[in-house]
Amino acid sequence: MFKILRITGMSLSPAYLHGDYVLIQKIGQLNRLRKGDVVVFQLPGYGRLIKQISTIDLEMADCRVKGTAPDSIGSEIFGAVPLTAILGKVILHIPKK
Amino acid sequence: MLHSIISKIDRKLHFETASAHCDIPCGIYDPHLAQLSALTVIRMLDLMADLEKGHTVVDTAFRNSMIRYVAVKEEHAEQCKKEIRVIFGDYIKKDHIEKFPELPELTHKIFQAASKCRQAAARENGLELLALVNRFAEIFWATKGIETKKAVAPYKPSEEVVYPVL
Numbered sequence: 001m002f003k004i005l006r007i008t009g010m011s012l013s014p015a016y017l018h019g020d021y022v023l024i025q026k027i028g029q030l031n032r033l034r035k036g037d038v039v040v041f042q043l044p045g046y047g048r049l050i051k052q053i054s055t056i057d058l059e060m061a062d063c064r065v066k067g068t069a070p071d072s073i074g075s076e077i078f079g080a081v082p083l084t085a086i087l088g089k090v091i092l093h094i095p096k097k
Numbered sequence: 098m099l100h101s102i103i104s105k106i107d108r109k110l111h112f113e114t115a116s117a118h119c120d121i122p123c124g125i126y127d128p129h130l131a132q133l134s135a136l137t138v139i140r141m142l143d144l145m146a147d148l149e150k151g152h153t154v155v156d157t158a159f160r161n162s163m164i165r166y167v168a169v170k171e172e173h174a175e176q177c178k179k180e181i182r183v184i185f186g187d188y189i190k191k192d193h194i195e196k197f198p199e200l201p202e203l204t205h206k207i208f209q210a211a212s213k214c215r216q217a218a219a220r221e222n223g224l225e226l227l228a229l230v231n232r233f234a235e236i237f238w239a240t241k242g243i244e245t246k247k248a249v250a251p252y253k254p255s256e257e258v259v260y261p262v263l
Contacts, residue, residue: 050115
């Protein structure tokens with residue numbers, strides 16, 4: 001499954017900026033998660049977020065994520081993200097500039 | 098070039114978004130401050146009316162009290178608008194509006210009712226504001242799957258307030 005999404009906000013700057021598009025692919029056997037992947041996930045109370053994977057815990061079936069901008073937030077604020085909450089990982093980045 | 102093409106398609110198909118916000122979405126939202134502000138507006142309107150009745154001379158003491166009541170009424174009417182704006186802007190999502198389509202109009206009515214409370218001194222304006230904010234609170238808690246109840250606030254102006262059943 002593929003999906004195009006538009007990024008809002010700047011917490012993944014400088015690489016990903018507000019207004020950029022990303023093509024995501026659902027995680028599966030042929031598309032595994034790795035540290036450093038940029039993923040889109042759904043978190044209750046926060047909505048649909050896009051962050052970078054910092055660690056993966058297969059035993060707990062979750063991962064920790066982070067933003068790349070200096071004042072961004074990540075798992076240190078909202079905790080680990082269940083792998084089941086991940087909608088997909090970015091396979092193509094279409095920057096505005 | 099590719100972004101430009103995707104952007105044109107986006108304008109037609111309205112792609113979903115993924116948030117990379119830097120704001121700290123602490124997730125702490127509660128309409129109670131908006132409700133307290135609406136109650137305060139009503140309380141000030143009552144105090145203004147009482148002062149008017151109880152004073153036969155418009156002297157410095159009268160003006161001092163009246164101006165203070167009006168100032169607090171102004172402050173809390175605006176506070177009410179701010180609290181609702183933050184919840185509507187930061188917490189409410191598309192699926193909430195799909196489930197409760199009255200939300201955008203209700204929010205607008207709250208802003209208008211709060212402004213009316215600033216412009217005039219009628220108690221019914223304050224009651225209307227509280228009724229609208231209470232409805233907003235009911236919807237807010239419903240989005241979290243939390244039941245609500247109505248109870249009379251244990252302080253003046255002793256009006257009915259929607260509370261979550263936790």
